[in-house]
Amino acid sequence: MQHSFLRTPLTLLAIALAAIATPGHAADKSVAVTAIVEHKALDSVRDGVKDELKSAGFDAGKSLKYEYQSAQGNTGTAAQIARKYVGDRPDVIVAIATPSAQAVVAATKDIPVVYSAVTDPVAAKLVKTWDASGTNVTGVSDMSPLEKHLELIKRVVPGAKRVGVIYSPGEANSVSIIEALKKAMAPAGMTLVEGAAARTVDVASAAQSLVGKVDVIYAPTDNNVMSAFEGIVKVAQQAKIPVVAADTDAVNRGAVAALGLNYYDIGRQTGKIVVRILKGEAAGKIASQTSTTFELHVNPAAALKQGVTLSDELVKSAKVVVK
Template identity: 65%
Template sequence: MKHLSIAPLGALVLALAAVSPALAQQKSVAVTAIVEHPALDAVRDGVQAALKDAGFEAGKNLKWQYQSAQGNTGTAAQIARKFIGDQPDAIVAIATPSAQAVVAATKAVPVVFSAVTDPVAAKLLASWEPGKGNVTGVSDLLALDKQMQLLRQVVPNAKRVGIVYNPGEANSMVVVKQLQKLLPTLGLTLVEAAAPRSVDVGSAARSLVGKVDVIYTNTDNNVVSAYEALVKVGQDAKIPMVAADTDSVKRGAVAAYGINYRDLGEQTGRMVARILNGEKPGNIKPEVSTKLELFVNPGAAQRQGVKLPDALLKAAAQIVE
């Protein structure tokens, strides 16, 4: 009778030990954004960096995939269905339309939203408390009274504030409604211009010429993705632009007291890491970014017809040259 050759038990245990940790640690995260622009790209990169810091590195023990919907809500829904079919350990949905698409499509896969202004108004969560479901995340909600204080510092005599926004984007409508209530209490008037698509941003901005003293740009994804069109109008018509996100200052806004979206991404990534380590998203309270920074762009100010006060320049975390 032929004897089978059997590896010694110790060698077998060592072989399994060499393989099993990698298998046990292998996690998957799928990331989607409604569109690609500097702020949302910074969120994505911040998520990946925070996951790496937490021990989850793409190509080693983490399967990482990313898709942009290129500004199309129908595409966002297709990406959501595709990612849910992949059954990742977590889906990160960047910006309100992508988050709405993913949350509408699954009650099982953990979802972490980011760069969503008001998750309750967007119907992602029932309240700002842990929801016991499969959704949590990080909001980029800003205190608008502080935004208006900055606006007044840039344009002290402003009376009419213009805003370009997408009426189909929930996060933009939240800001518009808040401004409609807030501005009259500050002696200011809001002048609205709708831009349902990115290609409408330039013409919407031009419709404000002669009607406003300053334009405030919130984190509307259509507007931010076409920000250069807005900047051109501001320069041509000498209308200063004050932004809600610091990345827009690098692209031509005069100033922003806003969120650093890389930091927002890292905050989101730390939340994703908690889920990869076993926490349930429904037990994690949604968060708001609390780290705000003042960015100013003196060159843009000059091109848009204003001079920034010295106090503002001294207070800035970054002066964009």
């Protein structure tokens, strides 16, 4: 059967576009990145991902179509961003922090999703186990070494018994940490006193609610808490309660000490997974990963303002001493 083709301008345009879009060219690849909120730790993850992509030859704006959007702390906005990205059909979606990852995973079952800076991906229902998921989801966890954090608390406040923890009850990541802390504290001879902060604006009042009830305040890797950390420090200085954190950036902002992950390194680790997927590997065949590199940061001046003196041994063992 013979066909006759009428070459309209639209047909010619389609032919021209097909000629430009040669299969397998790096420029055909696209990565969409989203985070629940912007603060230093999550921004470092984003930058690490971008730098790792660039070092692998996927340069944003040149050999890679790249987009980034922050949900500004709003889970409804996170869901909107997730739906937009799914509609755009990128090759990989990178979701930074638990609420953004949950929104993206709920929105697609086929586009590869790489989560990052999610404390407990199993508790957050992103994957069923830590093994290769067999689905479209994999990523890198920022699981905190809670036993080591309790040891650090004892090094800062040797007689500490009551530990106040400020957290977001609506964030699966934070609830998971609270449950794990309860189990870890009993053998350490400590009790946990909860200071729930549903929103960023509630963080300072949650800190105030702990005054007179705790020997030390522990700030976990909670996005609300880190977004409003200065409010905790203000209360801690007035009440002379030392603050120990899980995020090393908190030490520059007034925490006494923190044993935390390098979030830029987590970003690079996440970026390596994204590159593997861009090169053809299936997300479901890549097991979820954790980071094992922890750094101790201390702030002796903040300690004095919060009523404690750090031992010389603790200061000497720190990777970073904030002056």
